[in-house]
Amino acid sequence: MKLKDSQLTKDELIQAYRMVKEARMLDERLWQLNRIGKSTFNISGQGAEVGQVAMALAFEHDKDYFLPYYRDMAAVMVWGMSAKDILMGSLGKADDPSSHGRQMPNHYGDRAHNIVPFSSTVTTQYPVATGVALAMQIDGSKAIALTATGEGSTAEGDFHEALNFAGVQKLPMVFVIENNGYAISTPNAEEFGVKDLSVRATGYGIFGKQVNGRDFAETYLAFKEAADNARNGNGSTLIEMLVDRLTAHSSDDDQRVYRTPDDIAEMKENDCVMLMEKQLLSEKVLSEAELASIKKELEAKINQATEEAEEMPNPASDQLMTHIYEEE
C-alpha cells in the first residue's frame, strides 16, 4: 500500500517516519555501546520499526496500556519513552524508568506512560495483559490494552490461556505476534505447523489478521480496526505482523551461524526503513534533502541523549534491598 492509504496527514506521516528512523538510529547506538563495553547486552528491533510505529500509532497513549516485549523499542517510543530513557536502561542507570537498572536492557516499562514492564520469561505478559484489559472493561474506562510477543513465543501455554480468556470475556485488547521468522536459531517450520498464525484467532472467537509489517499503511489500518473493535466493545484481535530480524537474536548471538548469506542479504535489501524512505520519496512526502536533515537532527538528538544518559548515576548498592515488600 501507499503510505497515504493510511489516511494519515503528511505531517503525521513525517512524524511516523521520524520515530521509525530514531528507533533505528538509537538501536545502532545501543550496539555501539555494547561493542565498546559500556552496556553488556542488546536485543534489537531492527527490521520491525515500521510495523511497530504503525501499530503503536493506532492507540491512545495517554490512556491505553502497552505490555510490550524486548524488541518493541520503536513502539514504546511512540508510546512516550525517550531515547534517554532507553539509553538509561541499557546502561543500568538509577533513573531508568523501565526498572531503575534492575532488569536487563530492552526490558521496557514506564509508569508515566502506561507501559507495564515484562519479564525475560517469554509470553507471561499475555495473561497479565488480559488482567489489565479486564480492569478496563470493569472500570468502564474505555481504554484498551496492547500486548506483544514473538512468533516462537506463541508456542507457550500462556499464549493460549490468554487468548482463550480474551475470547470468553470479549476483552478490549489487541494481541500482536511479531513474526520475524526465527526464535533465536529456530526457524518457523520447527516452531509451528502453519503458515499463518493469525488463523488461531478463529479457535478463540476473536478477530484475527496477518499483516505485512514492512507495509506501514496496511499495518496501521489493521491495528486501527483492531483498536476500534476493542474500544467499541467488540472484543479482541490477534494480529500476526510479519517483520524481519535484521540483526542477530541478541548481542550474545551470531546469526551467520544458522542463516545463509543469501537469506541475510535478501532481508537487508528489503530493510523496512529503506522501503519507507523510498515510499516517502516516491509519494513526495519528503525530499532527499529533508530525509538527510532529519537524519542529522536525530543524530544530534541521540548523541545528546547518550551523553546525558551516561552522566546519570548508577543505582546505589543499598538499592539491592529496597522495594521487596510494601513499606509500612
Added chain:
Amino acid sequence: MKLKDSQLTKDELIQAYRMVKEARMLDERLWQLNRIGKSTFNISGQGAEVGQVAMALAFEHDKDYFLPYYRDMAAVMVWGMSAKDILMGSLGKADDPSSHGRQMPNHYGDRAHNIVPFSSTVTTQYPVATGVALAMQIDGSKAIALTATGEGSTAEGDFHEALNFAGVQKLPMVFVIENNGYAISTPNAEEFGVKDLSVRATGYGIFGKQVNGRDFAETYLAFKEAADNARNGNGSTLIEMLVDRLTAHSSDDDQRVYRTPDDIAEMKENDCVMLMEKQLLSEKVLSEAELASIKKELEAKINQATEEAEEMPNPASDQLMTHIYEEE
C-alpha cells in the same frame, strides 16, 4: 447415522453394544459402592459411553497406546481393562492395574494393555502423549497414540503446547476432546468463546473434526479416518466429541445446584445408551429379548467381578515406601 453406516458387521455391532452397556452398568455399580461407603469416590462417563466405544474401536489395542482421562471407562475397557480391574481401582486394591491402589478411582492405566496412567491434574497427558507418539514415529513402529481430555480442560496451556508440537512433527496421534458442556459447574460459554473447538486444529496444521458422540457410526468413522491418517504418516487429528454428562461431576458434586431440571431431563431423554438400543432394535441388529438377555448376562458378570474385587487384598502399608526410585 445408522449403526450399519459404520461398515461394522452385525457381530461387531453387538460386541460394541455389549461394551457400551457393560460400561454403563459397571458405572452404576461404582455409584452403589460409593453410596454404601465401600469406595470414597466416583467420577463417571455416563452419557459418553457410545462415543467412547466408537472411538476406541477405531484403534489396534495390542499396539496403539491410549492416554485417557477420568471419564474414559468405556474406552479403556475396549482397550482391554476388565470390570474387575476397574472395580479394584475403585476399591483401592493392591492388584488394581491402574495404580495398585495408589491413585483415586477412575485414574485408569494398564501396562499390559498400553494404557499410560494420568494424573488428576488435567491435560498433562496431552504433552506426555506427544512423547509417546514421537517414540512411535522414531522407532518406526507403525503404532499410534490416542489421548483424551474434557472440553474445559482445553483451556490449559498444555493443550496448546501439545497440539503445536504435533503439528510441527506430524505426529502419529489423535487428540480427543470430550465435550459434555460443563467443567464441574462451569458451562461452555464461560470456558471458551467458540462453538466448535475442533476448529483449533487449523491453527496447528493438523486435521480437525467435530462429531456427535451420541452417534455411534459417525463417531466411529471419524476416528477411523483419524487413526488411518495417523498410521499412514499424514499427521495428527483433533476430534471434538459432543457427549453428555448424565451424572454430577463426581460423587462430591450435585449438578442440580447449577443446572435446571429441564436441562437435566432433556439430557436423560437423549441418553446415548438408550438411543443406541433403539437403533439396534430398529435396524434389527438385536431384538428386545436379546437386549434383555445381554443385560442379564452383564449383571451376572458385574456381580461376580464385584465379589472378586472385594475379596482382593488391600495394599500392605509397607507399600508406602516402595517404587520411589530405581531399585539397585
Added chain:
Amino acid sequence: MSEKSYLEALNLAITEEMRHDEGVMIFGEDVGGVKGGVFGVTKGLAEEFGDKRVFNSPLGESEIAGLAVGLGVMGHHAIAEFQFADYILPAVNQIMSEATKMRYKSAGDWISPIVMRTPYGGGVRGGFYHSQSTEKIFAGQPGLRIVTPSTVYDAKGLLKSAIRSEDPVLFYEHKKLYRSIKDDIPDDDYTVPLDKANILKQGDDVTVIAYGVMLQFALKAAEELKDEFSVEVVDLRSLYPIDKETVLEAVRKTGKVLLITEDTKEGSVMNNVSAIIAEEVLFDLDAPIKILAGPDSPSMPYAKDLEDAFLVNQADVTKSIRELAEF
C-alpha cells in the same frame, strides 16, 4: 461474637472486604455462580456482588494467576482461587516470574497486590493430587508472602489482611479444617498480621511449632500432657518469610523444639525454621531440633491403609512431644 466454622470465617472475610473495597474481585474455577467453589468458600458472593466481581474462570491456572497480576497492576485487589494446592503448579511461572517480581523489578513503580487462595493438605482420601502441601515450592521467593490460618479466628483476620496487603500473598487453607473446626469470633472488623507467628499456648518444657491440622494435634497433645509437661505451642502462620523473632524467642525459652508439618520431610518449610534456629540460637538448645513430618514418598496414596501410613497422626505428635520433654 458468633460461632463460625473455618470455612464460614473465610467467606466472611471476603464478603466484608468486598463490601468495604469496590476494587476487590474474586475468581477461579467454579468460584462464581451458585456453586461458589468446590468447597463452598465463595458461596453467595456472586449473588451479592454480581458476576463482574465474582466469576468463574476457564480452567487455566497460569491465566488465573496472570489475570490477577494484571488486575493488580491496575489497582484491583484480585483474589484468585486455585481449586486445589496441587493445581497451582501450572501457575508457578506466572507467580514466580510476574507476581513476586513486579514491585522489585520496577523499584516500586508497579505492584501486584493480589491474594492467591488455595486448599491444601491430606487426609480426605484425595490421593496424589488432592492432598499435597505445595507451599514449600514457593517458600524461598522474596517478594512473596505465604500464610496459612490454622484457627477460625485467623481464617477471617488473616484473609482480611491478605486482601488489604499491597504484596502478593499465597494463602493456604487446610481443606480438612474447613468444616472440622468452629469457634466464636468477633462479628466486626479485625485483622491479623501477615508476618507474625502466634504463640497459642505458653509453656516451659518444649516448644512445638506447627500449622494446619498438625497445629490442632499439637494443641490437643499439649492439653493431654499438661499434668506432666508444660508445652509452648506456636502457630507458624507466616510460612514465608518466617517470623524469626517469635520463633527464636519461643525456642530460647524452652531449649527444646519440635517442628511439625504434614508435608514430606526433606525440603519442607520446617527446614527453613530449623536452619534459622541452628544458626541463631544453637547454644540455647538442650536437644536436637526434631522435625516430625510425612514420609519422603512422592505423594499421598489413595488406599486407606496407605493414606493412614503417610499421615502424621495425633499419637505421633503426642509421642514426639513426650520424647522431647523427656530427652
Added chain:
Amino acid sequence: MSEKSYLEALNLAITEEMRHDEGVMIFGEDVGGVKGGVFGVTKGLAEEFGDKRVFNSPLGESEIAGLAVGLGVMGHHAIAEFQFADYILPAVNQIMSEATKMRYKSAGDWISPIVMRTPYGGGVRGGFYHSQSTEKIFAGQPGLRIVTPSTVYDAKGLLKSAIRSEDPVLFYEHKKLYRSIKDDIPDDDYTVPLDKANILKQGDDVTVIAYGVMLQFALKAAEELKDEFSVEVVDLRSLYPIDKETVLEAVRKTGKVLLITEDTKEGSVMNNVSAIIAEEVLFDLDAPIKILAGPDSPSMPYAKDLEDAFLVNQADVTKSIRELAEF
C-alpha cells in the same frame, strides 16, 4: 586423560552416551541444528546423530518436559534442555505431576527415565531471569533426583550417570563454570554416583559444604588459609535427596560447618542440609550452623553494582571460614 572445559565434558558425556545407547535423544530450544544450544553444550550432536535424535523443540517448556516423559514411558532416555534454569518454571507442573510421580503412581509399572538439563546461577550480568538458582523449587519432591556437577570430572561422569539412570534427574549446570574451569579428565568411560556428596579436601577444623561457583571459592579459600586452618571441603553434588551419610560424617569430624549457596538465603537447599545436621548430630557441633548465601531479594539485578552486591564472593567465603575456625 585430556584437558577439557566443564562445557566440553558435558558435551562428551552426551556424545558418548548417544553412541552407546541408540535410545538416547536430546532436544530443547536451539539444541539442534548448527547452533547446538545457546551455550554450545550440544554443538555437533545434530551432525553426528541426525535431526531425529537431536532437535530443536518449539518454545514451550511444559511440552519439552511432557515430551521427555512420554519418550521415557516408551523406553527412551530423553534428555531435555531448558535454556535457562529460570525457564524451567513453565514446566513445573509436568515435572512434579508427571515425571516425578510416574514410577510411584504405577507402583513401578511405568517409569520416567529422563534427564532435564539446565544452566543456572548468576554473575553473568543476566539480570532477573538469567541468573536464578531454581533448584530449591524442586528440592522436596521424592521420586526426583537433583544433581549438579561443580568440577570438570563430575560434569562428564555425573551426566553419564544421569542419562543411564531410570529415575527422572534434574541436572543443573552452572553457566559460569562452562568455560571458566578446565581439567584433565579420563578419555574413557566413567561414571559418578548420583546420590553421593564428595569430599574434595580433607580437613579437621571446619567443614565447608557447597556446590557450583561457591565450591570453587571454598576450594580457593581452603588453599589460602591452609597454613592457619585445616578445612574439609565437601561438594554437595546431590541437591536432592541429600547424601546424609557423607554430610553427617564430614560434620562430625570438625564440629563446625559452613554451608554456602549463591541462592537467596531463606529457603535455599542448604536449609535442608542444616536441618539434617541439627536433627542428627547437634551435640557434635562446636559452633552454630553458618549459612552463607545471597540476600533475600526477589532476583539478581542487572546493574553491575547491584549484581556485585547480590553475589557472595571469594572474600565473603574466606572471611566466613576464618570466622568459623576462630569461633
